Amino acid sequence: MEKLIFEKSQPGRRAILLPPLDVPESKHAIPAQFLRKEPPRLPEVSELEVLRHFVNLSHLNHCIDKGFYPLGSCTMKYNPKVNDAVAALEGMRELHPLQPVEQVQGALELIYTLQGYISEIVGLPAVTLQPAAGAHGEMTGLLLIKAYFKAKGDLKRKKVIVPDTAHGTNPATAAMCGFEVVEIKSNSRGLVDLDALKEAVGPDTAAIMLTNPNTLGLFEEEIQKVQKVVHEAGGLLYYDGANLNAIMGLVRPGDMGFDVVHLNLHKTFSTPHGGGGPGGCAVGCRETLAPFLPKPLVVKTIDGYRFDWDRPQSIGKVKGFYGNFGILVRAYAYILAHGKEGLCQVSRDAILSANYLRNRLSRHFTVPHKQPCMHEFVLSGNLQKARGVSTANIAKRLLDFGVMAPTVYFPLVVPEALMIEPTETETRETLNQFAQIMVTIDEESKNSPDTVRNAPHTTPVRKLDEAAAARKPDLRWQPPS
Numbered sequence: 479m480e481k482l483i484f485e486k487s488q489p490g491r492r493a494i495l496l497p498p499l500d501v502p503e504s505k506h507a508i509p510a511q512f513l514r515k516e517p518p519r520l521p522e523v524s525e526l527e528v529l530r531h532f533v534n535l536s537h538l539n540h541c542i543d544k545g546f547y548p549l550g551s552c553t554m555k556y557n558p559k560v561n562d563a564v565a566a567l568e569g570m571r572e573l574h575p576l577q578p579v580e581q582v583q584g585a586l587e588l589i590y591t592l593q594g595y596i597s598e599i600v601g602l603p604a605v606t607l608q609p610a611a612g613a614h615g616e617m618t619g620l621l622l623i624k625a626y627f628k629a630k631g632d633l634k635r636k637k638v639i640v641p642d643t644a645h646g647t648n649p650a651t652a653a654m655c656g657f658e659v660v661e662i663k664s665n666s667r668g669l670v671d672l673d674a675l676k677e678a679v680g681p682d683t684a685a686i687m688l689t690n691p692n693t694l695g696l697f698e699e700e701i702q703k704v705q706k707v708v709h710e711a712g713g714l715l716y717y718d719g720a721n722l723n724a725i726m727g728l729v730r731p732g733d734m735g736f737d738v739v740h741l742n743l744h745k746t747f748s749t750p751h752g753g754g755g756p757g758g759c760a761v762g763c764r765e766t767l768a769p770f771l772p773k774p775l776v777v778k779t780i781d782g783y784r785f786d787w788d789r790p791q792s793i794g795k796v797k798g799f800y801g802n803f804g805i806l807v808r809a810y811a812y813i814l815a816h817g818k819e820g821l822c823q824v825s826r827d828a829i830l831s832a833n834y835l836r837n838r839l840s841r842h843f844t845v846p847h848k849q850p851c852m853h854e855f856v857l858s859g860n861l862q863k864a865r866g867v868s869t870a871n872i873a874k875r876l877l878d879f880g881v882m883a884p885t886v887y888f889p890l891v892v893p894e895a896l897m898i899e900p901t902e903t904e905t906r907e908t909l910n911q912f913a914q915i916m917v918t919i920d921e922e923s924k925n926s927p928d929t930v931r932n933a934p935h936t937t938p939v940r941k942l943d944e945a946a947a948a949r950k951p952d953l954r955w956q957p958p959s
């Protein structure tokens with residue numbers, strides 16, 4: 479296959495033909511000692527061949543535009559193309575971050591207004607849009623908490639509590655910010671165990687990092703008690719709002735008692751992700767933490783919008799310039815297009831899709847937690863495993879049917895976990911098709927387990943040698959010598 483795809487070069491073939499130089503050569507040309515001795519060995523191909531090469535390569539990948547993508551906790555939903563179009567408008571796209579503020583009043587107004595929308599959505603008064611992605615927002619949030627305690631002279635708060643269901647970035651961020659991570663076990667219902675929490679909190683607690691619903695897709699019903707325990711111990715509550723489509727418009731982290739929150743704009747607020755493109759993040763906090771927010775902040779004055787650098791207690795900058803502007807434009811357009819009611823409906827639909835699918839699959843797969851789920855749910859493949867078909871095998875087999883596999887083996891508290899997030903943008907027909915595929919694979923695990931074990935069968939490459947890929951990565955095409 480590699481030969482077919484990559485070896486297109488024919489001597490002398492060209493994609494672009496430029497006329498001979500008819501102006502004097504530049505005096506600033508590259509000095510002779512830096513010039514190549516020989517021309518680079520680039521593929522020699524026509525324009526059409528280049529085009530076909532990349533289009534065909536793109537078709538080998540799975541993407542949301544091609545098929546269902548229920549990758550739990552990643553919110554791989556459809557992002558309306560109109561928001562990409564808005565971000566690509568010349569007035570947005572051609573802005574330069576060093577332009578004087580008088581020339582970019584519209585952009586600053588957009589940022590300022592978006593800060594206000596996010597503040598309303600999360601129920602916290604102060605917002606920055608500077609961080610570039612979710613984990614970056616977590617870091618920003620924990621640095622706020624650290625600066626807050628430092629300013630109070632409360633230097634003994636060195637611990638951050640994280641439940642065993644937490645997204646991996648939470649403990650990683652806490653450790654990176656110099657905190658000690660204390661893990662607490664979930665109870666049998668998959669929720670924060672209040673007794674374990676009471677045991678863990680104390681005068682050394684800086685914060686607890688939670689997401690609600692948690693990564694099992696379950697709503698922490700006792701969140702009011704959780705916040706009381708933590709606040710009474712003098713600690714703060716950090717809300718991981720990466721997947722806000724579970725609660726947007728229905729309940730607000732600020733009202734649940736959280737002090738700091740981050741949102742992944744590229745999960746909930748309409749930025750395509752998963753292909754390594756830029757992300758965007760909002761971090762919101764209470765008034766008491768606002769002085770520590772990264773600088774600059776976009777503020778509104780009688781003379782218009784400007785950057786406020788005069789923030790002596792700020793943790794400083796966390797990113798060059800002010801966030802990823804194109805992502806902020808998409809989030810702004812998405813929120814405007816939906817309005818208050820529309821955003822509520824997004825969450826209701828995300829919850830409905832997940833519960834519908836969960837119920838359909840519960841006859842064939844183990845559902846470890848009995849209460850209804852929010853925007854996603856976790857199944858165990860333990861029944862199939864007992865037949866010799868692992869969750870990894872099921873994930874690979876799904877690829878044969880043209881759908882992306884769910885997140886697997888996470889959260890760690892569920893054996894053979896399959897974490898499924900259908901999102902609000904899929905039709906009932908697609909959900910039914912997916913359910914049917916899962917049932918088919920369950921049948922295969924009984925009748926022809928090798929079909930599942932040896933999957934995938936129809937993808938451009940078969941099962942990869944993951945150990946070799948990690949140890950001897952082959953990352954670059956090289957011309958045949």
Ligand SMILES: *Cc1c(COP(=O)(O)O)cnc(C)c1O
Nearest residue numbers: 551611612613645647718720757
């Ligand atoms: C995706 C996700 C993150 C990390 O977000 P990035 O933008 O990938 O850094 C953090 N927490 C949860 C719950 C997530 O789903």
